[in-house]
Amino acid sequence: MADPWQRAYDFAVEVARKAGEEVRKAGESEIKIMTKSSTVDLVTKTDERVEKIIIGSLKEEFGPDAHCFIGEESVAKGEACILTDKPTWIIDPVDGTTNFVHGFPFVAVSIAFAVNKELEFGVVYSCLEDKMYKARKGKGAFCNDEKIEVSDVTAINKSIIISEHGTDRSPEKVNKIFSTMQKILCIPVHGLRGSGTAATNMCLVATGAVEAFFEIGIHCWDIAAGAVIVKEAGGVLLDVDGGPFDLMSRRMVSANNEVIAKRIIKEIEIFPAVRDDAPVQKQ
Numbered sequence: 001m002a003d004p005w006q007r008a009y010d011f012a013v014e015v016a017r018k019a020g021e022e023v024r025k026a027g028e029s030e031i032k033i034m035t036k037s038s039t040v041d042l043v044t045k046t047d048e049r050v051e052k053i054i055i056g057s058l059k060e061e062f063g064p065d066a067h068c069f070i071g072e073e074s075v076a077k078g079e080a081c082i083l084t085d086k087p088t089w090i091i092d093p094v095d096g097t098t099n100f101v102h103g104f105p106f107v108a109v110s111i112a113f114a115v116n117k118e119l120e121f122g123v124v125y126s127c128l129e130d131k132m133y134k135a136r137k138g139k140g141a142f143c144n145d146e147k148i149e150v151s152d153v154t155a156i157n158k159s160i161i162i163s164e165h166g167t168d169r170s171p172e173k174v175n176k177i178f179s180t181m182q183k184i185l186c187i188p189v190h191g192l193r194g195s196g197t198a199a200t201n202m203c204l205v206a207t208g209a210v211e212a213f214f215e216i217g218i219h220c221w222d223i224a225a226g227a228v229i230v231k232e233a234g235g236v237l238l239d240v241d242g243g244p245f246d247l248m249s250r251r252m253v254s255a256n257n258e259v260i261a262k263r264i265i266k267e268i269e270i271f272p273a274v275r276d277d278a279p280v281q282k283q
């Protein structure tokens with residue numbers, strides 16, 4: 001039987017590379033900082049323009065109504081964030097916007113594709129490092145066409161763990177985030193890190209550079225592509241309470257194996273995050 005999604009996978013890599021070139025060449029003029037959910041949840045004209053380029057290219061290639069789209073900046077402007085059984089692109093045009101604004105060298109274009117609510121493939125282009133990560137369900141994970149695999153470490157005291165503090169600065173959430181990080185640091189682990197972009201953090205798990213990345217507060221577009229890449233590199237994905245991974249729940253643990261994942265989960269102080277697919281509250 002013909003493979004229905006290979007062309008979409010190959011094209012997603014081309015589009016991610018083109019989008020990354022747009023991010024790299026974005027001039028000072030475009031880095032006009034705007035904010036969304038908080039004063040530190042940044043967005044720029046580049047985020048918006050690059051998302052339009054990505055979606056426009058996909059519609060031109062596959063037809064304007066063939067697929068559905070969940071894009072970070074389209075959702076920010078009021079579009080629905082509902083994953084149906086229809087073929088759906090899940091897009092973060094600039095993952096690591098704060099890094100982009102500050103010139104901190106980790107910025108990624110993240111493009112995932114789901115069918116029947118199953119993630120088919122994911123592409124993460126770390127455009128300042130020129131690293132193209134990609135993975136297709138059942139076909140392995142790659143960085144610049146070299147196969148990648150998670151770390152084989154099972155001892156938590158020989159691991160590096162990544163987490164992020166997100167953009168919600170409410171004291172009760174910040175306290176839980178830092179209390180969790182303190183407990184993990186003092187296990188002890190070899191180190192705590194954070195690149196500032198969830199997609200890149202997940203690719204670091206997939207390459208074995210770190211053993212786990214977890215966060216409460218991320219969105220489906222931050223992690224959808226990285227989820228496929230981690231899984232295909234031999235890693236695991238769980239909810240922060242140890243339950244099954246839920247793409248729309250705004251929380252997750254990605255790790256090289258269940259031993260590390262479950263040891264981290266024991267330390268996570270969970271706080272609520274409104275689901276990506278929660279009904280929009282009428283004003």
Ligand SMILES: O=P([O-])([O-])O[C@@H]1[C@@H](O)[C@H](O)[C@@H](O)[C@H](O)[C@@H]1O
Pocket residue numbers: 072092094095096097098164165166167196197198199215218222
């Ligand atoms: O907004 P963005 O740069 O696309 O995505 C970012 C995520 O990748 C990161 O994990 C999170 O901690 C940041 O708050 C931000 O949400």
Ligand SMILES: [Mg+2]
Pocket residue numbers: 047072092093094095096097
């Ligand atoms: Mg983004």
